[in-house]
Amino acid sequence: MDNVFCTILSKLRVYQGIVLHRSLLFNTERFKLFILCVDDESYTICSKMNLLNAILIRIEDLKNEKLFSIRSERALNEYCWTLKPYLIEYALNQSQSGSCVTYIDADMCFFNDPSVIYERDKEFDVMLSKHDYSDAYKGVEVHCGKYNSGFIIFRNIKNARMALKWWQERCLEWCYDTLAEGRFGDQKYLDLIPTLFKNICSIKTPGVNIAPWNETKHTFTAKNQKVYVDKDLLICYHFSGFRIIARNKAALVAGSKQLYNLLHFPYIHVLKSVMEDIEKIAPGFQGFNIEQKFSKDANYIDI
Template sequence: MDIRLISNHDTHHAYCMILTKYRVYQGVALYRSLMYNAGSARIFILCMDHETKELLNQMNLQGVTLIPVSAIEDASIMLIKKDRKINEYCWTLKPVFLIYILNSFNNEIKRVTYVDADGCFFTDPNVIFDTQKNCSVLLSKHNYSSNLQYVEKDAGKYNSGFISFLNDSNGMNTLKWWRDQCFNWCYDRAENGKFGDQKYLETMPRLFNKVCDITTPGVNIGPWNDLYSTPRILDGKVYLNNDSLIFYHFAGLRIISENELVYILGFNKLLKEHVYYPYISVIKKVIDDIRKIDPDFYGFYDRAGLRGKKHHKLVN
């Protein structure tokens, strides 16, 4: 991907993600997809381990601010850390990280959008925010395919892998409430109407003002809602049915090695050529580039984690 030099990107809008070393390959792919499609962007990355921060420092990524996890860990958070698995801890830190950015860069950042590292932009996302400028919180609905609607009861109406907050009183109050809920309970299981950091999102529209569903189509498409999507290319962009694909969420994809990427969720096989294979090509290029910078860096998923799980090998 070549990065365009001219952009109408809002310099007061930032993106952020949380990375462990096992998500670095996907995180860099996400970064490149955003820079390519938006032209430029301000991106904050919370580095959950020393290896991640050291490597990304060496990559000297344009527009990126690296934040070590120690910068947001206080005594109370460290107590919570002892009780959570790494994925649960990362979920717990989402609202903490968002609050940190809005407080620390208050004069610069007017909106911050969190994106999960296993996502990819396929076109400029600015239309999302231009369309709903007055919304303090923007939530992305799962919009489950009919065969998966039963999942909503446990996993929730909304997906927390793409969520955006204005730096105003509504946005900050919502964030602080979400942080407090996650401090109290954030685990990788469904229990008493809760699931990770995600089910809490359903309560936000009832408690706070200007909490909106994202109305722009093509945002946070994933295995939960792509079943009936037919891809086509128009003017070099991917469309699913009649809607431009803005952000696809590759939830369930695991990178075992450079030549072995597997999927532990079902997905629409029609999307392989125009969605999955281009993404895999970017991932492979990222792995190759990182190997040149640090041959000893190892960010592959442990194959043992696939035991007992149905998975499909993706070959490009």
Template sequence: MKNGFCIIMTKYRLYQGIALYYSLNTIMKNLEIFILCIDEETYEILSKLNLINTTLVSIEEIENEVLLKKKIERPLNAYCWTLKPVFLEYVINKFKNINRITYIDSDMYFFNDPNPIFEEGAKYSVLLSPHNYTRSLKHLESICGKYNSGFISFKKDIEGLNALKWWKERCIEWCYDKVEEGKFGDQKYLDNIQSIFNNTYDIKTPGVNIGFWNHGRYKTTIINGKVYINNVQLICYHFAGLRLLSKKEVAFIIGFKKEFIRDIYNPYINTLQNVISKVKAISNFNGYFIDKKQVQGAIIHRVNV
């Protein structure tokens, strides 16, 4: 029995999603990855890359009348959020060798083996990833939620499946990129899971799902080629807010300490450049880089190629 990883990819996050795949496949054994392709370009390019340990799922395989209605009503990002628990439930029900299913956002990247997370939480049905906001961003918890839905894991047991079904039903009912009556996207619902379902657990493994919301708590160092934060190995970093402008330029929605740029962001951007080259070798896909007008006020970072 295996732990399956689910990723939702669109052409707008394709390069980052491929980088995520390579990071996982490089450091993990006995791996099963499931990728939901939201558009034809994504499915076509991933098929050409011949990704090992990976099952590609076309969006048409899971869409039904209800979802197609939501697709019309919701913008693309909110529709992808809606699909998170839908896709997780689809995979865990269809693939009988999967006993735990873990969703990861396509803008995440693994620097070290995530198995300690699952060893620590082995007996729990639901693993939740706290934002652990810095003091200056603590006010976001009441808006965006205590937990980050970019990393969430469900065990194939009664509590896990019931919690996943409950989350799916809530997301189908309402899931938008805005705050409304205590809701925000797919994420704010997670605040209630522990009060409704037993056997849930806050991930406490150090170095998990670090992002701009908590990076102020950490200092980075490189030891024997590995990234450490506060003297523990970084497992995964969530590059939320990073936007590709070109092969040489990215935009950050928030500033970072110099060591984060040096130790985490620059190596990641170099990986993205290699991914771009791989894709261009097999396709005319132009990258769909974000228009700079969409990131006005962001910090533009230029990397030497």
């Protein structure tokens, strides 16, 4: 059975989204990746790249008029968050009964085969990824939630679909990049899912969704061309806050340069290859975060 993944791309995430796709190709024998393109630029680029095992879809394919009606009311990131549970449902509808669909943010990268996650927690219907914040980020959990919506797994069975439907309704009702009444985007709602639905678990597999908000809790090493987190293989790293601002420069809005050699260097190596390939089929394309303003604490690195 194929591992089924889905992600959302805008033109600003195309470069990283294709790096994500290549990391799956390298680390997973059989998979499908549903890519929801929210603008014409991302759809055109991905179509021309002929991405193996990828299924490209547009917002129209979700066949939900309500999603069209709120598009002008929300910022791009807020709208993409709103779309997330609807994309998961679309992927479930295209998948075998009992199989798992994993949503992954486009700035995720796999360093090893994720199949072990599904084998370890195969009796659960929904698998949530804890932020597991380091001390420096502990205060964030109260506002942004216990779980990270950038990596979440739903099994194609009734109970999981009920939980997904509930999440859809909440996101359609309110999904903004602000803190209000115990809500934050699509993410804070996840805190309630284990209390409202049965058979929900937190992913216990080591090395999953390691990110700037928890990396200081771990020791990273390299052995036999593999990256280890403490004593376990790194399965996937979330390059949250990695923003491409020019063809040769990126900003680290979160995290530091301490893991550059182990994580950022190989990531950038693939990223540069992706940028070169896109330049061949779409000269002049610039999927850069040029207009975004970063905090004074951001680190800048050459790519």
